[in-house]
Amino acid sequence: MLHVLYLVHDLSDPAVRRRVIMMQAGGATVTVAGFTRSREPIREIATIVPIDLGRTSDGRFTQRVAAVARAALTLGSRLKGVARPDLIIGRNLEMLALANRAKAFFSGDVPIVYECLDIHRLLLRRDMTGKALRFVERTLSNNAQLLITSSPAFVRQYFAPFGQINLPVEVVENKVLELGPQETEAISRAGKSKDEPWKIGWFGALRCRTSLELLSAFSRKMEGRVEIVLRGRPAYSEFDDFDRFVADEPFMQFHGAYANPEDLQKIYDEVHFSWAIDFYEAGQNSNWLLPNRLYEGCRYGSVPIAMQGTETSLFLQERGIGFSLGEPTVEVLAALFDEMDTDRYERAREKVKAQERSTWVFDQNDCRALVERLGRLTRANEHGAVLRVAA
Structure with a gap:
């Protein structure tokens, strides 16, 4: 059985839990170690007691670098009771640094996988800071055997043109994890009633101030x-x-965190549209990612709204589904809903429902395929082109 040491930047991130479950479902044994950004300590992740490496904070890059440096000094003692892994995965750049440190601790011949799901804006700078960070990434990835990322645009727009990684690439999209028997129909929302307002759901990592302000002004206008x-x-x-901002909004509600994937059907069943837009790093990472909410919303029948010129919009265009805004303005968004009626909405929703289940879902077989792919790294060093798995 493959034993994976999974080094993560945030133990409280729901996506970390999902990845752990995926590897477990594929037949791997997982040891998790990492930092936490939550106020409360993380006691358990998918039945695993994680190794806590300390606290870090959102948006404080210097503090994170210092925390990684401290963790590197004590990593050997933290991992002393851990059985030698077959594979080490470093999730994000700072954890790739610790993966290299762990590799040395475990005799130096354990394969490393670099899991990069966001391209930090500092890596894209043209000044000395950006050049230095890209040099660090290239250096640290020299010991890696595989890159896992979640969008082909990250390879097209960053890794290839900057010459960052000379590795095989596995694109594992942020799909909904469903491990039970296949469901032929997971969409239960009834059609919109005559007097019911349209509801747009913005779910997941809420980090975009522009989206919040745009949706606020738009909902007031409507x-x-x-x-x-x-x-x-x-x-x-x-x-x-x-919290204060949302509390003051007459047509906006915040309902807190939710369990993924357990609560997805319930929460998406309460909205008609999903907000698949992020201006947090507009023109860079936000344009290139394929967010969790894209797959979650479409799996459960909400119609996605994206921005033209993004990878999300291209994804929707290729499948003929959803709506894409030409400009991020109240007027453009209002024009879309001024023309929205029940018939137009139902046609858009039927197009989403008509897509193959595998477009949105990562199932048991996909979990096995992912673990098998990881397992091959322990048997041979592979060199290949970009691969895209049904994940």
């Missing part, structure tokens, strides 16, 4: 014809006062 429902984990460092 005077109750459209309501905004927020769920997930706000990045409080990105807002002046998120």
Whole structure:
């Protein structure tokens, strides 16, 4: 059985839990170690007691670098009771540094996988800071055997043109994890009633101030014809006062965190549209990612709204589904909903429902395929082109 040491930047991140479950479902044994950004310690992740390496904070890059440096000094003692892994995965750049440290601790011949799901804006700078960070990434990845990323645009727009990684690439999209028997129909939302307002759900990692302000102004302009429902984990460092702002909004509600994937059907069943837009790093990472909410919303029948010129919009365009805004303005968004009626919405929803289940879902077989792919690294060093798995 493959034993994976999984080094993560945030033990409280729901996506970490999902990845752990995926590897377990594929037949791997997982040891998890990492930092936490939550106020409360993380006692358990998918039945695993994690190794806590300390606290870090959103938006404080220097503090994170210092925390990684401290962890590197004590990593050997933290891992002393851990059986030698077959594979080490470093999730994000700072954890790739610790993966290299762990590799040395475990005799130096354990394969490393670099899991990069976001391209930090500092890596894209053209000044000495950006050049230095890219040099660090190239150096640390010299000991890696595989890159896992979640969007092909990250390879097209960053890794290839900057010459960062000379590795095989596995694109594992942020799909909904479903490990039970295959469901032929997972969409239960009834059609919109005559007097019901349209509801847009913005779920997941809430870190985009521009989205919050745009949806606020838009919902006020629509005077109750459209309501905004927020769920997930706000990045409080990105807002002046998120809770106060939302509390003062007449047509916006925040319902807190949710369990993924357990609560997905329930929460998406309460909205008509999903907000698949992020301006947090517009023109860079935000344009290139394929967010969790894209797959979650479409799996459960909400119609996605994206921005033109992004990888999400291209994804929707290729499948002929959803709506893409030409400009991020109240007027453009209002024009979309001024033309929205029940028939147009139902046609858009039927197009989403008509997509293959595998477009949105990562199932048991996909978990096995992923673990098998990882397992091959322990048997041979592989060199290959970009691969895309049904994940």
